[in-house]
Amino acid sequence: MRGVRFTRFGGPEVLEVVDLPDPHPGPGQVRIVVRAAGVNPSDWKKRGGLMDEQLPQTLGHEAAGVVDELGEGVADVALGDRVFGFSAEGAAQAELAVLAHYAPIPPSLGFPAAAALPAAVETATRALDQLGVGSGSTLLVNGASGSVGSAAVQLAVACGARVIGTAGSANQDYLWSLGAEPVAHGEGVVERVRALAPDGVDVALDVAGNGVLPELIGLAGGAEHVVTLADVGGAREHGVRFSSGDAGRAVHALAGIGRLVESGRFSLRVARTFPLTEVAQAHRAGENGHVRGKLVLLVG
CATH class of the missing domain: 3.90.180.10 (Medium-chain alcohol dehydrogenases, catalytic domain)
Structure with a gap:
């Protein structure tokens, strides 16, 4: 071959x-x-x-x-x-x-x-499982418009969570279409998130790895409520969990994603x-x- x-x-x-x-x-x-x-x-x-x-x-x-x-x-x-x-x-x-x-x-x-589908769905599912995202949770996704970020948004919305997602201005409408409340990333992101969630969020997922872990920790009320997929050094420095497949992969996600795709709730x-x-x-x-x-x- x-x-x-x-x-x-x-x-x-x-x-x-x-x-x-x-x-x-x-x-x-x-x-x-x-x-x-x-x-x-x-x-x-x-x-x-x-x-x-x-x-x-x-x-x-x-x-x-x-x-x-x-x-x-x-x-x-x-x-x-x-x-x-x-x-x-x-x-x-x-x-x-x-x-x-x-x-x-x-x-x-x-x-x-x-x-x-496989890598994005597994990665997003693994992170959401580690954060304990479920119905009634408020989740902040930093870097929500990429493949893994958008997968996390849709999976969280499907299980009944409220999702706030950061992205550039060109992707704000895309995040709305996925069911997230978009905010612009960059300077002032904490204030923009608190305008939507004055008491902060329950958990936060960092997909972008752009150095905002301290801000996410503050919004989520502690490092134990934050997972990063992209910032190994920051995770070590701030006591945040770095999610990788080495600790076990969420391969169970493959079996369930078809139902969401066919129902129009995932793409x-x-x-x-x-x-x-x-x-x-x-x-x-x-x-x-x-x-x-x-x-x-x-x-x-």
Whole structure:
């Protein structure tokens, strides 16, 4: 099969699409013919040598496609089914991929939209679970308009929470459409949030990592009520929980997201798609920081 690989660390130019051995599923896993694979910031962090030291490396944590091989004990899907999920080995940007966790693609979604779901949905669900967000909670999401932030907004709204979201002026209407109360980020954000919630918020989620953890702690009434997904150093300095998959992933979210999608209560924007052979261009687009929505590679 053809898949993305790099044999040295560096910029997008180190990425290659090469022949790789066909993978096969283990017990409880499925193999798919990949139709679309998500691109995430972790991809360029890996490519730059910031996450894993070994070489060579493949890329891709999430994909959507058609089941073409079943692992031992798999009885919940059949050959030919459309599924999306997480790669077992971080090698989803390829013609074939083994999924360790998967769910049926919602009927209304195509492969690109389905491939955009797993990482954002899992990350947002994990953070909301850690914060204990539920009906009646008031949640502040810092950086609410990106893929993970907008997923967190919609999941929190769906469970009955009140959500206040920070974003730039161009995304205020988008946040309204998701059910959040938008406020502009930047200087004066605390005052703008308190204008909506004079007593502060119950919990706060930092997706942007833009150095506002002290402000979030003040608004939420303590570091124990704040989770960050993006500020490792700030979390250490201020005693805030940094959420990562190392402590357990919320893979249960995959099974439930289809119901919300089909009810019209959840969607993620696909900003751009690229052929697999243009994976370097996808990295460049993501790293420039001006993409609104998910980047997805099209395979086959």
